[in-house]
Amino acid sequence: MIYRTSFGVPAWRLRGPFEELDLIRRQMDRLFDNLSDKSTSRMSAGVFPLINLTEDIENYYIRAELPGVAAGELDIQATANSVAISGERKTDNEGEDVRYHRRERDAGKFSRVVTLPGDVESADIEAKMENGLLTVTVPKAEKAKPRQITVS
Amino acid sequence: MTDAESKEIKVREKKELTTPAEQTRPGLVFTPDVDIYETDREIKLLADMPGVKPDDLTIDLKDDVLTLMADSCDARGDAEEDVYTEYNTGKYYRQFTLSEVIDQEKIDAKIKDGVLWLSLPKVEKAAPRKITVTT
Numbered sequence: 001m002i003y004r005t006s007f008g009v010p011a012w013r014l015r016g017p018f019e020e021l022d023l024i025r026r027q028m029d030r031l032f033d034n035l036s037d038k039s040t041s042r043m044s045a046g047v048f049p050l051i052n053l054t055e056d057i058e059n060y061y062i063r064a065e066l067p068g069v070a071a072g073e074l075d076i077q078a079t080a081n082s083v084a085i086s087g088e089r090k091t092d093n094e095g096e097d098v099r100y101h102r103r104e105r106d107a108g109k110f111s112r113v114v115t116l117p118g119d120v121e122s123a124d125i126e127a128k129m130e131n132g133l134l135t136v137t138v139p140k141a142e143k144a145k146p147r148q149i150t151v152s
Numbered sequence: 153m154t155d156a157e158s159k160e161i162k163v164r165e166k167k168e169l170t171t172p173a174e175q176t177r178p179g180l181v182f183t184p185d186v187d188i189y190e191t192d193r194e195i196k197l198l199a200d201m202p203g204v205k206p207d208d209l210t211i212d213l214k215d216d217v218l219t220l221m222a223d224s225c226d227a228r229g230d231a232e233e234d235v236y237t238e239y240n241t242g243k244y245y246r247q248f249t250l251s252e253v254i255d256q257e258k259i260d261a262k263i264k265d266g267v268l269w270l271s272l273p274k275v276e277k278a279a280p281r282k283i284t285v286t287t
Contacts, residue, residue: 108161132266
């Protein structure tokens with residue numbers, strides 16, 4: 001079904017009922033950004049890198065976009081219910097006789113701790129770095145997985 | 153003093169393209185951060201495009217306009233539910249007008265760790281020739 005939305009083009013089914021509010025909020029943020037100098041950021045922890053946390057029945061998945069960081073340069077540590085991701089992102093300084101037209105990519109150290117909402121099996125955590133996208137798969141502890149309870 | 157240690161990298165939201173030509177499929181379009189610098193022989197462009205594989209990237213150079221287009225796939229599995237979302241994924245699009253004349257045969261592009269390295273060599277200026285005059 002095609003829904004008519006308040007902003008933008010008629011869209012196919014949006015993910016969830018709040019997608020349109022998210023769209024409106026982003027456009028209002030942009031409007032205010034144009035009026036004032038400081039940027040409004042959404043309610044994130046305000047630490048690099050931004051992460052997305054998703055879950056399914058077996059695992060939690062933490063994803064972060066880290067372009068330019070090789071797998072060996074990342075330091076990931078896990079404790080009982082949190083995962084710490086740290087490292088350094090470098091941009092090459094190409095030498096003296098180059099003329100820069102634009103320099104937008106940031107470099108520097110980063111460190112972030114992500115606390116997970118349930119207990120985890122920290123021994124089985126896997127991390128994969130592919131195309132600049134880090135995916136950390138954190139298996140849930142057995143007692144944290146949902147259990148079917150039969151009603152007799 | 154403070155130059156000896158690296159500074160902390162600050163967090164920035166991904167920049168969204170505000171007035172794009174409309175896409176055929178609805179979705180977000182972002183402008184990737186780029187570094188552009190120029191040496192005597194070439195122009196080098198580095199673009200941050202995390203989550204982009206070499207197959208998803210299209211680079212076009214036409215009439216001195218360089219267009220970068222890429223599709224970043226959403227890596228979520230089917231059964232996954234969102235718990236906490238701080239960034240969105242979508243396509244990347246950016247256009248540049250090039251001032252120098254570029255030798256199109258020798259353009260070299262590679263994408264590694266989500267960073268596109270684009271090397272655009274400049275056309276070599278014609279070597280000076282002596283012209284002999286015949287009678």
